[in-house]
Amino acid sequence: xxxxxxxxxxxxxxxxxxxxxxxxxxxxxxxxxxxxxxxxxxxxxxxxxxxxxxxxxxxxxxxxxxxxxxxxxxxxxxxxxxxxxxxxxxxxxxxxxxxxxxxxxxxxxxxxxxxxxxxxxxxxxxxxxxxxxxxxxxxxxxxxxxxxxxxxxxxxxxxxxxxxxxxxxxxxxxxxxxxxxxxxxxxxxxxxxxxxxxxxxxxxxxxxxxxxxxxxxxxxxxxxxxxxxxxxxxxxxxxxxxxxxxxxxxxxxxxxxxxxxxxxxxxxxxxxxxxxxxxxxxxxxxxxxxxxxxxxxxxxxxxxxxxxxxxxxxxxxxxxxxxxxxxxxxxxxxxxxxxxxxxxxxxxxxxxxxxxxxxxxxxxxxxxxxxxxxxxxxxxxxxx
Amino acid sequence: xxxxxxxxxxxxxxxxxxxxxxxxxxxxxxxxxxxxxxxxxxxxxxxxxxxxxxxxxxxxxxxxxxxxxxxxxxxxxxxxxxxxxxxxxxxxxxxxxxxxxxxxxxxxxxxxxxxxxxxxxxxxxxxxxxxxxxxxxxxxxxxxxxxxxxxxxxxxxxxxxxxxxxxxxxxxxxxxxxxxxxxxxxxxxxxxxxxxxxxxxxxxxxxxxxxxxxxxxxxxxxxxxxxxxxxxxxxxxxxxxxxxxxxxxxxxxxxxxxxxxxxxxxxxxxxxxxxxxxxxxxxxxxxxxxxxxxxxxxxxxxxxxxxxxxxxxxxxxxxxxxxxxxxxxxxxxxxxxxxxxxxxxxxxxxxxxxxxxxxxxxxxxxxxxxxxxxxxxxxxxxxxxxxxxxxxxxxxxxxxxxxxxxxxxxxxxxxxxxxxxxxxxxxxx
Numbered sequence: 001x002x003x004x005x006x007x008x009x010x011x012x013x014x015x016x017x018x019x020x021x022x023x024x025x026x027x028x029x030x031x032x033x034x035x036x037x038x039x040x041x042x043x044x045x046x047x048x049x050x051x052x053x054x055x056x057x058x059x060x061x062x063x064x065x066x067x068x069x070x071x072x073x074x075x076x077x078x079x080x081x082x083x084x085x086x087x088x089x090x091x092x093x094x095x096x097x098x099x100x101x102x103x104x105x106x107x108x109x110x111x112x113x114x115x116x117x118x119x120x121x122x123x124x125x126x127x128x129x130x131x132x133x134x135x136x137x138x139x140x141x142x143x144x145x146x147x148x149x150x151x152x153x154x155x156x157x158x159x160x161x162x163x164x165x166x167x168x169x170x171x172x173x174x175x176x177x178x179x180x181x182x183x184x185x186x187x188x189x190x191x192x193x194x195x196x197x198x199x200x201x202x203x204x205x206x207x208x209x210x211x212x213x214x215x216x217x218x219x220x221x222x223x224x225x226x227x228x229x230x231x232x233x234x235x236x237x238x239x240x241x242x243x244x245x246x247x248x249x250x251x252x253x254x255x256x257x258x259x260x261x262x263x264x265x266x267x268x269x270x271x272x273x274x275x276x277x278x279x280x281x282x283x284x285x286x287x288x289x290x291x292x293x294x295x296x297x298x299x300x301x302x303x304x305x306x307x308x309x310x311x312x313x314x315x316x317x318x319x320x321x322x323x324x325x326x327x328x329x330x331x332x333x334x335x336x337x338x339x340x341x342x343x344x345x346x347x348x349x350x351x352x353x354x355x356x357x358x359x360x361x362x363x364x365x366x367x368x369x370x371x372x373x374x375x376x377x378x379x380x381x382x383x384x
Numbered sequence: 385x386x387x388x389x390x391x392x393x394x395x396x397x398x399x400x401x402x403x404x405x406x407x408x409x410x411x412x413x414x415x416x417x418x419x420x421x422x423x424x425x426x427x428x429x430x431x432x433x434x435x436x437x438x439x440x441x442x443x444x445x446x447x448x449x450x451x452x453x454x455x456x457x458x459x460x461x462x463x464x465x466x467x468x469x470x471x472x473x474x475x476x477x478x479x480x481x482x483x484x485x486x487x488x489x490x491x492x493x494x495x496x497x498x499x500x501x502x503x504x505x506x507x508x509x510x511x512x513x514x515x516x517x518x519x520x521x522x523x524x525x526x527x528x529x530x531x532x533x534x535x536x537x538x539x540x541x542x543x544x545x546x547x548x549x550x551x552x553x554x555x556x557x558x559x560x561x562x563x564x565x566x567x568x569x570x571x572x573x574x575x576x577x578x579x580x581x582x583x584x585x586x587x588x589x590x591x592x593x594x595x596x597x598x599x600x601x602x603x604x605x606x607x608x609x610x611x612x613x614x615x616x617x618x619x620x621x622x623x624x625x626x627x628x629x630x631x632x633x634x635x636x637x638x639x640x641x642x643x644x645x646x647x648x649x650x651x652x653x654x655x656x657x658x659x660x661x662x663x664x665x666x667x668x669x670x671x672x673x674x675x676x677x678x679x680x681x682x683x684x685x686x687x688x689x690x691x692x693x694x695x696x697x698x699x700x701x702x703x704x705x706x707x708x709x710x711x712x713x714x715x716x717x718x719x720x721x722x723x724x725x726x727x728x729x730x731x732x733x734x735x736x737x738x739x740x741x742x743x744x745x746x747x748x749x750x751x752x753x754x755x756x757x758x759x760x761x762x763x764x765x766x767x768x769x770x771x772x773x774x775x776x777x778x779x780x781x782x783x784x785x786x787x788x789x790x791x792x793x794x795x796x797x798x799x800x801x802x803x804x805x806x807x808x809x810x811x812x813x
Contacts, residue, residue: 003707003708003711003713004707004711269789271789272788272789274791277782277783277786277788278778278782280781280786280788281724281777281781281785281786282724284781284782284785284786288705288721289701289725291704292697292700292703293697293700293701295700295704296696296703311696314692314693314697317690318693318694318697363686365689366685366686366689366690367686369692369693370686370688373670373685373692374670375670375673375679375680375688376680
């Protein structure tokens with residue numbers, strides 16, 4: 001967590017933490033995993049939204065509002081607290097759609113969708129990745145129908161909370177140029193097929209579009225002009241993932257350290273063995289580094305800094321690599337109990353792996369960073 | 385007297401903006417009129433060539449005569465008594481000038497800072513102005529060949545004989561001692577006390593009969609590090625710093641200043657010129673990849689990005705831990721976190737450099753960056769050893785940040801002469 005929060009942010013953070021502790025401890029997460037089709041009761045999400053979970057990236061004019069000057073700096077606090085408790089809820093997809101519409105939605109689109117998102121009545125999700133393409137490559141086509149509308153054809157997935165969503169924000173290509181469409185999933189030709197998912201309370205699906213006709217009013221922003229907005233939404237997604245992974249790793253490391261003090265072998269606590277102390281030192285180092293880079297990236301993206309793209313990808317690379325390692329080492333240090341179903345460790349491991357691989361793996365983000373290192377100028381010169 | 389855990393509080397942090405702006409203009413005029421401009425080389429490159437330190441002494445004298453030496457040092461000792469903000473302004477203005485940065489670490493940031501905290505009035509009057517005038521370079525005599533990580537277990541002895549202490553033994557890993565003038569030296573003065581309570585800190589004139597300074601040739605060809613041998617060196621009682629047998633207090637403060645200075649936080653350092661920010665400045669790995677024709681190899685690009693990520697995270701971690709220590713969210717020993725990160729990162733960087741250099745790391749044309757990378761790889765462990773090994777940092781983190789039980793110490797609270805320790809140092813060759 002940011003070590004320099006304002007008083008208002010501390011209050012906001014504590015309110016969310018308290019609500020999660022009372023309404024949804026890990027034992028409840030396990031119950032909801034089995035009982036709740038969405039992974040959580042809709043009423044619970046609505047109550048969370050009352051605390052501000054879905055309004056931080058929406059302007060006051062559209063019924064939203066942030067705690068600090070930059071709503072994303074507040075929202076990552078929620079993501080981190082959710083990571084600490086492996087909480088359910090479509091925090092990431094719903095906020096991405098809210099942010100996209102707040103930034104480039106038409107007045108009609110904002111009026112139709114944002115009040116429901118802000119109040120927690122409506123869930124929405126962003127459809128970027130495709131099942132058989134690199135994560136950021138858009139092959140799905142939107143063909144102009146000649147009358148101002150478009151026909152969407154292709155497939156998206158994994159899409160989080162697709163089966164629960166009243167709105168889909170779909171990235172498709174119009175003559176090779178990325179364009180975003182706001183799509184009602186009940187339209188003819190849209191099929192949502194649930195997937196098995198690693199996380200027990202976050203639901204995913206494949207969404208197929210079989211010649212789905214949408215009107216011109218479905219276009220969000222400019223036709224063919226969504227590239228920079230997509231890039232921004234990826235950055236927002238990545239910093240939310242990093243905050244959640246860092247929170248999950250930090251929590252489970254704390255649990256494992258406690259275990260090392262309480263568990264005795266050969267008449268000594270595990271925490272007294274230098275071989276283990278040194279491993280804990282490394283885990284502490286990596287976890288603090290995860291928290292540090294997650295926070296720096298969030299701050300840069302929240303402020304639309306010129307370094308946002310690099311810092312977001314750096315955080316995804318570092319946290320996505322290290323949080324799963326921290327969790328696996330927690331398994332090793334807690335012993336066989338750590339790979340049993342009844343121990344909570346696997347819930348955290350599932351969560352960090354899910355975050356690590358969606359919206360670009362660490363290696364994918366390193367490839368992006370490499371593109372910005374000035375390695376290609378000679379080739380461009382030659383080719384040009 | 386100073387608390388070993390508190391920052392350099394006597395230096396004010398800020399100043400009146402108008403006064404600061406006036407200072408900036410004065411500094412700008414002075415630098416333009418008096419100091420040589422940096423051309424395409426950095427202060428760090430120039431420092432490496434200044435083998436005997438004469439260039440740095442000359443430049444420091446120019447600063448002193450112009451009233452721009454020791455900006456944050458007290459006026460009573462030849463400094464300017466200004467704020468950190470003044471020093472930052474001066475650093476900005478001086479960035480494109482050749483500066484005597486050889487003096488920054490350890491002379492200004494570590495040894496002069498410790499003298500200010502613990503020196504007698506006479507000691508400060510004698511040495512601080514001389515340091516600021518460029519007449520005295522200082523080093524620290526702490527580590528010993530028999531010592532390793534157990535600094536307080538040192539066995540160099542100082543025996544009282546009338547008005548002097550007689551020094552015998554050996555110190556090692558003092559950087560640049562061959563060209564320096566004075567050292568702060570920690571030696572054992574009471575062998576019957578437990579190890580931390582029998583040490584005393586001395587001012588030692590380096591070039592005098594009875595002291596033999598030898599440069600140590602390192603695997604990368606550098607011979608900056610030195611070993612010193614002491615053979616009945618007489619140290620006047622007036623040169624004791626702090627109290628007799630309380631040298632550990634002085635040394636702890638010195639180590640605090642060392643972390644501060646090496647981390648770039650000392651108000652006494654002046655100018656850095658030609659190399660900005662943390663993490664080594666220009667990206668030599670990218671240059672290496674371009675030079676070896678591997679800039680488009682996806683594996684190489686992954687490695688370059690990883691090195692870049694580590695460099696960014698290193699800075700972010702420093703910021704987080706510094707903030708945390710200031711606000712009390714972290715205990716002071718959390719400073720070992722960025723220290724361990726930097727060391728392990730430097731190992732990884734060496735591995736990445738070697739991989740990118742490829743076959744040209746085995747044999748190269750003179751001046752090939754691949755050759756430099758190969759030599760750098762030989763010194764891969766340097767950052768994981770100097771100033772406390774990674775293993776010591778992991779002890780500190782687990783014990784003093786996470787609160788885990790301390791390692792067993794056979795010498796705890798026992799008279800040092802009853803504790804088994806390594807033999808007194810002798811000449812190695």
